[in-house]
Amino acid sequence: MKFAEPLVEGRLIRRYKRFLADVRLPDGEEVTAHCPNTGSMLGCQPDNARVWLSRSDNPKRKLKYTWELVETAPAVFACVNTARPNAQAREAIEAGRVPELAGYTECRAEVRYGDEKSRIDLLLSGHPARPDAWVEVKNVTLADGSSGYFPDAVTERGQKHLRELMAQVAKGDRAVLFFVVNHTGIERVRPADHIDAHYGELLRRAKAAGVEVLAYRAALSGADGNPGGRLDLTEAVPVSLQA
Incomplete structure (x- = not known):
């Protein structure tokens, strides 16, 4: 991108x-x-x-x-532009840079779904051997040392999204929480329990229920210590859910 x-x-x-x-x-x-x-x-x-x-x-x-x-x-x-992560994630998936989500032939954005009247960021379909994948994208910019945290404020909306993703897994589809790490100093992602403990609890429940959790970092740095002109997701980083 x-x-x-x-x-x-x-x-x-x-x-x-x-x-x-x-x-x-x-x-x-x-x-x-x-x-x-x-x-x-x-x-x-x-x-x-x-x-x-x-x-x-x-x-x-x-x-x-x-x-x-x-x-x-x-x-x-x-x-810091939160209009960017959805496009970053979509481009990376469609370019085959996210092997966990490879093989899908169709990607749609902002599809209505769920009992809580949500819109999924990306809906992947058309895989010859796997069910549809409902992908919720989150932007990670809060850093403490080399750890990145989400969310950076209490998020009832984010909690709702986790409940919706768990419901999709229960229906037999894939559900994916996709962290776009838009911070060059972050080497791992963790739930921000110190900011929104309920979100952290729900995230662990979602993972246990079968929601997949991915994190990919964007390459923002360029020559001479200045940010480059691209926002490509180039590297997977680990997600630690340990409290």
Whole structure:
């Protein structure tokens, strides 16, 4: 997955009202960018952090810039745009870079399902020997050392998704929780029990019930210690569910 155009570098001034971020560009101009992330973004908004913005020339947009990447520590990068992970996961699956989900001939997005009226991120079908796979995608950017944690805030929506996935397994289909690790410093993924203990408990129950849990990390780093122009998922990382 590649950004359509080179990103614009700046320095973070502040994030506010959840969806807005003020950024100072290299020439001193201050712009307001759209922040496409509803989470707490814990650890992803250090003071004066280097950030990278995508730019749109669409005259119908209120804000020209969108916040995409942040440097959370020297030469450590995270993608904060939560509109990216579904496309990252889909591209990796369709390109055959996720062997656990190989062999499916059709992939549909945002399919309605479940008793709790959910929409699955990706529905894989057409495998000659395996049942349909219901794939729920989650973005992981919260890091503590080399461990990544999900969620970064209490998530009733995420809890609902785990219940829905367990129900699909009970019906005879595959269900997959797919962590897209959009942080170059994360080497393993864990449930954030210290933030949402109920989610961690449900995740362990889901795994025991047959829900598959995968995690793949994106390659964000490029030359000269700057993030590159691609968001490809290139490497599987382990998931530890130990409390």
